[in-house]
Amino acid sequence: MWAFIFAKFYTWASKRFAPEFLSYFSVAAVEKAEEPNKRASCDKWQYSPSTDRSEVIEICKDVYGGFDALPKVIDTYHTQPDTYIYVCEAEGTLQSLICCQLRGQVFYIWGARTRDVYRGKGMAKLLLRHLEVQTACLYSLDSTSIAGFLSTTIQENAPMRRIFNLNGYVEHCLIDIVSLTSENIKNLKESDSSSLVNADSMTLQYCTCVIELQIALKSLRHHRQAANLDSTSSSHDSTDAIPLEPNWLPGEYVPWPVECDQVKSFIKGKKIFIVSFPNENASTPTTAQAVIFLGIGDHGSPFAGIVAASWPALLAAVEHALKLDSGCTRLYIDRCDAIDRELLQQKLDGGLKDYIVLYKPLLK
Numbered sequence: 001m002w003a004f005i006f007a008k009f010y011t012w013a014s015k016r017f018a019p020e021f022l023s024y025f026s027v028a029a030v031e032k033a034e035e036p037n038k039r040a041s042c043d044k045w046q047y048s049p050s051t052d053r054s055e056v057i058e059i060c061k062d063v064y065g066g067f068d069a070l071p072k073v074i075d076t077y078h079t080q081p082d083t084y085i086y087v088c089e090a091e092g093t094l095q096s097l098i099c100c101q102l103r104g105q106v107f108y109i110w111g112a113r114t115r116d117v118y119r120g121k122g123m124a125k126l127l128l129r130h131l132e133v134q135t136a137c138l139y140s141l142d143s144t145s146i147a148g149f150l151s152t153t154i155q156e157n158a159p160m161r162r163i164f165n166l167n168g169y170v171e172h173c174l175i176d177i178v179s180l181t182s183e184n185i186k187n188l189k190e191s192d193s194s195s196l197v198n199a200d201s202m203t204l205q206y207c208t209c210v211i212e213l214q215i216a217l218k219s220l221r222h223h224r225q226a227a228n229l230d231s232t233s234s235s236h237d238s239t240d241a242i243p244l245e246p247n248w249l250p251g252e253y254v255p256w257p258v259e260c261d262q263v264k265s266f267i268k269g270k271k272i273f274i275v276s277f278p279n280e281n282a283s284t285p286t287t288a289q290a291v292i293f294l295g296i297g298d299h300g301s302p303f304a305g306i307v308a309a310s311w312p313a314l315l316a317a318v319e320h321a322l323k324l325d326s327g328c329t330r331l332y333i334d335r336c337d338a339i340d341r342e343l344l345q346q347k348l349d350g351g352l353k354d355y356i357v358l359y360k361p362l363l364k
Contacts, residue, residue: 044130047085047097049075055094056087059115069298070099070111077101085111086131088123096123100131100149104259106246107135109151112160125163132167136362147246148361152253155354169358173224175250176344177353178331184347185322202289202316207272213258216274216288217247220309224337246359250305250332252297255357266293273324275317290317294325303330309338 047056053075060068077083082102087094095118099111109131114123132149139146151169153160161171178184207213248255249263249272256263266272275290290313293305304321308314314333321328335341345352 043089044086044127045089047074047078047087047099049078052087052094052097056097056113059094059097059113062116063113067299068113070113073298074099074111084131084135086127086134088127090118090123096127098124098127098131100135102135102139102146103150103262104246104257105145105147106150106257106260107146107148108254108257109149110254120159124160125167128163128167146362148359150246150248150255150257151358152255152355153358155356161356164358164360167360169360172357172359173334173337174341174354174356175255176331176333176335176341177355178333178344179353180322180329180331185318202275202313202320203278204292204320205274205276206270207267207274207291209267210258210264212274213249213263213267213272213291214247216291217249217258217307219288220291220307221334221336223309248357249291249293250307250334251293251295252303252330252332253355256293266295271295273320275313275320289313292317292321292324294321294328297330301329302327303332304328305332305334307334307336309336311339311343314339314344 053071056074057071060071063070074085077099078085080101083099084101085097085099088096093115096114097111098109098113100107100109102108109128112124112127136146149169151164152175153164155161155174165171207216247258249258249266256266263272271294273292273294274288275292276288289310290306290308295303295305297303302325304318304325306314306317306321308317314335318331321331333344335344341352
């Protein structure tokens with residue numbers, strides 16, 4: 001009986017995760033055999049606040065200059081439905097962890113941390129593969145439709161980018177991070193006269209439902225999606241094809257899939273706005289020029305996530321965001337691959353920061 005169940009599971013998982021799944025159960029042994037002085041075996045289990053919290057605090061104490069928000073929020077996330085946090089122990093001590101949560105039809109992965117002395121020894125890769133297999137198997141048995149895995153990392157984090165890329169994740173885009181200093185606000189407004197658009201010349205409306213948001217985001221991102229489709233159709237090897245990204249909102253280092261409950265609550269709380277040109281013909285639907293999402297970061301600071309596909313629309317969205325929340329301290333901007341990043345960088349004092357959005361679809 002158990003042999004039959006395992007065989008069915010192996011057949012399903014090998015289709016979903018091939019070739020990663022085929023090497024999953026032996027990967028630790030292979031790595032240890034290939035690099036015996038570098039790799040270390042480890043035990044993995046789900047996070048428990050009572051036994052693991054102090055170790056997590058120790059691992060995170062020097063991350064982001066000592067301002068890592070993960071220790072503050074991990075226990076809250078741990079209590080939320082469809083959340084899985086895996087930790088990895090070696091030599092009797094917790095050395096690494098990774099978090100994920102089902103949001104709509106996408107698993108969002110975040111919070112990958114490894115103790116300094118164990119970085120580069122394969123723990124993050126092992127945990128990522130463990131997380132993928134465990135979560136996908138659970139929801140396959142539950143007949144829940146899962147589209148794939150979504151994550152982010154900063155551009156400077158080359159080791160994590162490499163781990164994601166080796167495990168089949170595609171880097172879809174950069175989200176530009178703008179600190180709203182008075183100088184940056186002034187520089188953004190001082191554009192060429194040909195680019196100036198008064199925010200009042202565009203209408204601002206509350207987003208009323210998920211479908212409306214989906215249509216707006218797809219319209220704004222059609223340039224990037226078309227490029228991905230061209231790459232996919234011209235690819236002779238399916239492994240080179242770029243998967244279409246799910247619809248999501250840019251947040252504070254977090255892409256929020258539009259089908260998830262959190263986005264529904266943002267819509268209900270009137271935190272999402274659609275910017276468009278006035279339409280003289282009431283029978284013709286307006287075309288979105290930008291989307292604005294107002295949120296609160298992990299440290300309590302207001303921010304605005306903006307999706308815009310033209311420079312005038314971006315400027316109008318920034319102006320609207322500042323009117324909606326004068327306390328806004330940061331912008332997270334998806335330029336939809338349609339706005340020159342160098343132009344944005346030229347307008348800012350001190351340049352841009354950014355994070356990368358990565359996506360891995362589940363094979364059907």
